[in-house]
Amino acid sequence: MTALTTAPREFALAPPRTRRRGAAWLKRLPLMPAMVFTVVVTQIPFLLTLWYSFQKYNLNYPNRARQFPTVANYRAVFADPIFRTAALNTLEFTAVPVICSILLGLGIAILLNRRVFGRGLLRTLIISPFLVMSAAAALIWKYSILDTTFGVLNYVLRPFGVHDVNWIGVHSQLTIMTFLTWQWTPFMVLLILAGLQSQNEEILEAARVDGAGPWRIFRALTLPHLRMYLELGVLLGSIYIVQAFDSIYLITQGGPATDTTNLPYYIYQVAFQAYDIGRASAMSVVVVVATILIATLALRTISSIFSDETLSRG
Amino acid sequence: MKTPLTLAERRTPLSVKLGLGLLTWFIVLVFFFPVLWMALTGFKSETAANTPTPKFVFSPTLYEYQSVWYGTAGTAGLRGYLEHSIAISAGSTVIVIALALPAAYALAIRPIRKWRDVLFFFISTKMLPIVGAIIPLFIIARDLNILDTQRLLILLYTAMNLPIAVWMLRSFLLEVPLSVIEAAQVDGARLPRQLRSVVIPLIMPGLAAAALLCFIFSWNEFFLAVNLTTTNGATVPIYLVGFVAPEGEFLAHLSAAATVACLPVLIAGWAAQDKLVRGLSMGAVK
Numbered sequence: 001m002t003a004l005t006t007a008p009r010e011f012a013l014a015p016p017r018t019r020r021r022g023a024a025w026l027k028r029l030p031l032m033p034a035m036v037f038t039v040v041v042t043q044i045p046f047l048l049t050l051w052y053s054f055q056k057y058n059l060n061y062p063n064r065a066r067q068f069p070t071v072a073n074y075r076a077v078f079a080d081p082i083f084r085t086a087a088l089n090t091l092e093f094t095a096v097p098v099i100c101s102i103l104l105g106l107g108i109a110i111l112l113n114r115r116v117f118g119r120g121l122l123r124t125l126i127i128s129p130f131l132v133m134s135a136a137a138a139l140i141w142k143y144s145i146l147d148t149t150f151g152v153l154n155y156v157l158r159p160f161g162v163h164d165v166n167w168i169g170v171h172s173q174l175t176i177m178t179f180l181t182w183q184w185t186p187f188m189v190l191l192i193l194a195g196l197q198s199q200n201e202e203i204l205e206a207a208r209v210d211g212a213g214p215w216r217i218f219r220a221l222t223l224p225h226l227r228m229y230l231e232l233g234v235l236l237g238s239i240y241i242v243q244a245f246d247s248i249y250l251i252t253q254g255g256p257a258t259d260t261t262n263l264p265y266y267i268y269q270v271a272f273q274a275y276d277i278g279r280a281s282a283m284s285v286v287v288v289v290a291t292i293l294i295a296t297l298a299l300r301t302i303s304s305i306f307s308d309e310t311l312s313r314g
Numbered sequence: 315m316k317t318p319l320t321l322a323e324r325r326t327p328l329s330v331k332l333g334l335g336l337l338t339w340f341i342v343l344v345f346f347f348p349v350l351w352m353a354l355t356g357f358k359s360e361t362a363a364n365t366p367t368p369k370f371v372f373s374p375t376l377y378e379y380q381s382v383w384y385g386t387a388g389t390a391g392l393r394g395y396l397e398h399s400i401a402i403s404a405g406s407t408v409i410v411i412a413l414a415l416p417a418a419y420a421l422a423i424r425p426i427r428k429w430r431d432v433l434f435f436f437i438s439t440k441m442l443p444i445v446g447a448i449i450p451l452f453i454i455a456r457d458l459n460i461l462d463t464q465r466l467l468i469l470l471y472t473a474m475n476l477p478i479a480v481w482m483l484r485s486f487l488l489e490v491p492l493s494v495i496e497a498a499q500v501d502g503a504r505l506p507r508q509l510r511s512v513v514i515p516l517i518m519p520g521l522a523a524a525a526l527l528c529f530i531f532s533w534n535e536f537f538l539a540v541n542l543t544t545t546n547g548a549t550v551p552i553y554l555v556g557f558v559a560p561e562g563e564f565l566a567h568l569s570a571a572a573t574v575a576c577l578p579v580l581i582a583g584w585a586a587q588d589k590l591v592r593g594l595s596m597g598a599v600k
Binding site for chain 1: 349421439453573591
């Protein structure tokens with residue numbers, strides 16, 4: 001009975017075996033342009049980077065023999081104290097802003113999740129630092145906010161006995177980390193706010209009726225619910241912040257000395273100021289390999305975040 | 315947005331409510347202050363902008379906004395850069411959507427085999443640091459004679475935003491009821507027609523949000539622009555690089571330029587703020 005009624009339909013949807021392979025390709029066809037484009041534009045350059053990294057290749061000396069293959073570049077990279085400093089700075093400039101922006105974002109999101117006068121406007125205002133072009137924001141911070149003489153910050157701090165601090169010169173690392181935190185906190189606020197608003201209000205109310213205090217409710221209900229959102233925040237924040245370049249290029253130029261030189265900025269300097277393509281490529285390869293190791297862990301986290309329910313049709 | 319008063323909120327004393335409200339406003343305004351200060355300083359004259367005691371009250375002038383727009387005797391105006399930025403951001407956004415929509419369709423509506431691997435391949439390209447590719451990109455572009463062109467940035471921004479768009483559009487496509495698409499298929503509509511007459515109208519808000527997000531990322535992009543362009547393909551951020559070693563009084567001029575540079579994206583972002591979080595989380599957060 002069932003077989004009889006469904007048979008014609010089955011036939012219509014699943015073509016006979018001979019045509020199935022062609023059908024599979026037909027299904028894949030819409031994906032192909034995007035796939036081919038992405039492979040060509042994002043993967044081929046990495047292969048070239050790998051190739052250059054085994055050559056003595058300097059744009060200042062275009063006629064010099066390129067000596068392929070050589071591991072001199074890698075030897076130079078691992079013996080380079082600045083490379084080590086840049087690697088440590090990169091870790092610091094990623095971890096601190098991510099942690100600070102998550103904590104601040106959590107606090108602000110909780111405040112904004114309450115009934116507060118002008119909530120819509122507040123939300124609009126808080127996302128602005130994230131939308132603003134970071135090159136523009138970096139220069140405004142440098143000249144208009146942090147400047148020793150003309151900066152607003154020193155003016156505001158004057159009544160508190162803080163006088164004419166040269167923030168960018170003396171506290172360069174703090175400056176960069178504060179800037180990155182300022183930029184990324186809004187993103188965390190949005191993410192965590194979405195998490196808070198997806199909580200089941202009835203469960204919270206039931207807990208309150210049962211006499212649970214706000215702190216208990218936060219620990220036992222809200223925080224576990226927010227876990228996925230916080231993990232996602234850490235992950236996406238790290239992906240972007242680890243590549244921070246604009247603010248360092250525009251505010252401190254990596255200095256004083258190498259205090260704020262991170263890996264993207266250092267590779268930029270070696271490639272586009274010293275024109276040492278070979279050595280810069282070797283550094284890039286080291287960075288990419290390290291990133292792949294870390295990203296593999298991250299991808300595992302993502303696939304647990306994007307569990308089957310979120311990825312597939314619910 | 316209107317949530318009913320909860321038990322806890324009814325119990326909270328008014329003074330605490332008021333205090334928390336003020337605290338919220340204070341924190342948000344601290345975060346917003348640099349943006350506000352930027353826009354305000356643009357309305358000052360240079361003499362009013364360059365004072366050790368910042369002026370909160372001043373007679374506003376449009377002079378700097380005008381000189382940013384048209385350029386001054388010594389400097390080029392922002393207008394040429396704005397035109398480049400608009401052409402590049404809009405161009406790459408159109409291509410991104412044109413590539414991402416069919417791809418997302420193949421990954422969402424009765425998906426192909428291994429759709430999961432494909433999705434993760436796309437997102438993994440976002441994790442690789444761009445510095446790893448910049449050197450060959452520079453050399454290839456130089457050898458192909460496309461350094462400092464708009465085409466080059468359009469191409470690269472398309473690659474940069476494609477993964478985000480695929481993920482985002484896929485998450486919106488998952489919400490389209492299968493029955494609707496099957497109905498169109500039974501009617502014999504082929505993919506391009508299906509997309510145009512059935513799918514696109516249904517996911518229009520999501521499509522718009524994805525496009526806005528790609529536009530924002532392209533507009534603000536700095537690293538590729540600064541390394542691969544100088545004049546002909548230079549975008550708005552490159553105009554601002556001129557202020558790294560400025561001469562004379564420039565605060566008002568810089569502020570006006572920065573404000574104009576940020577305004578399109580601020581407006582786009584404010585308009586799309588409901589969908590922003592979904593886009594930024596690649597569709598994971600609804």
